[in-house]
Amino acid sequence: MKRLVFAFMTLLAAVCASAEKPATRFVWGADAGASIDLTGSDMSTIDFNAVFGMSRGWINFLGIGAEADIMVSNSCRSYPLYVNFRTNFRNTPSLLFWDLKLGASLNYLEHNHQQTGIYGATGLGINLARGAKFSSHLIIGYTFRERRTVVGEEMVHHFHNLSSASVKIGVLF
Numbered sequence: 440m441k442r443l444v445f446a447f448m449t450l451l452a453a454v455c456a457s458a459e460k461p462a463t464r465f466v467w468g469a470d471a472g473a474s475i476d477l478t479g480s481d482m483s484t485i486d487f488n489a490v491f492g493m494s495r496g497w498i499n500f501l502g503i504g505a506e507a508d509i510m511v512s513n514s515c516r517s518y519p520l521y522v523n524f525r526t527n528f529r530n531t532p533s534l535l536f537w538d539l540k541l542g543a544s545l546n547y548l549e550h551n552h553q554q555t556g557i558y559g560a561t562g563l564g565i566n567l568a569r570g571a572k573f574s575s576h577l578i579i580g581y582t583f584r585e586r587r588t589v590v591g592e593e594m595v596h597h598f599h600n601l602s603s604a605s606v607k608i609g610v611l612f
Contacts, residue, residue, distance in 0.1 A: 461496030461530055468500075472607030474508065474582055482515065482601050484508040490523050490611075499536055500525040500611060508544075508584075517584055519544040519558040536564040536576075544584045548598055556585030562605070578607045 469489050476482040485508075492502015501524050508517040521542025527533040544558035562580020569575075582605050586598040 463493055463495040465492075466494045466500055466502065466611050467491045468609055468611035470578070470607040470609030472578075472605055472609075474603035474605035477602045477604060478599060480599060480601060481512050482510050482603075483512065484510050484517070484603070486605065486607065488519075488607075488609075492523065494611075496530045497526055497528055498524070499527055504540065513549065515549060516547040517544045517558075518547075519584070521558055521560075525564065532566070532569060534566055536566065538562045538564050538578050538580065546584065546586055546598075548586065548589070550589075552589045552598075554587060554589065554598075556587065556600075557583070558585070559583045560605070562607075567608075573610060573612050575610045576608070578605075578609070580605050580607075 467490065470486070472486050474484045474486055486506060488504055488506035490500065490502055490504035492500055494500055502522075504521050504523045506519045506521070508519065510516065519540070519542055521540040524539045525536050527536040538561065540558070540560040542558045544556050546554050546556055548554065560580055560582040562578045564576045564578040567575040567577060582603045584601040586600055588595060588597050
């Protein structure tokens with residue numbers, strides 16, 4: 440009986456020792472896309488962003504990012520700075536993943552008004568191609584940008600929060 444227990448313990452130790460532990464690695468990437476304004480404020484955008492962070496196991500990406508949102512029908516701009524988290528909830532690659540961004544948006548509005556507001560985005564991502572050192576993806580999601588009313592010298596400017604639906608294509612290295 441002692442030999443059987445010893446053999447089982449040796450086998451178990453060998454299996455545990457050979458089990459692959461997820462490695463942490465540096466990851467960087469970029470996305471480009473467009474967002475359609477859902478609030479009726481005529482603030483649809485073309486978006487560009489860059490991210491830097493790490494990847495390990497079920498965490499596909501955890502890091503920081505910066506984005507430039509250029510409104511297509513006026514001269515407004517937003518520059519969100521955020522923490523980005525992506526996961527597929529598994530240690531192995533999968534077709535779908537969840538993307539979450541939370542941070543602050545530097546808003547440059549009409550009539551030379553500037554303000555900072557809350558920024559948040561979430562979406563469902565689809566992995567398009569994957570190699571040993573890169574992956575490409577498509578993300579379909581929702582974006583929120585906080586904007587507040589500004590009291591100017593001559594009048595009150597009512598800026599409302601923005602909600603938009605977005606589509607982005609990108610790559611991580």
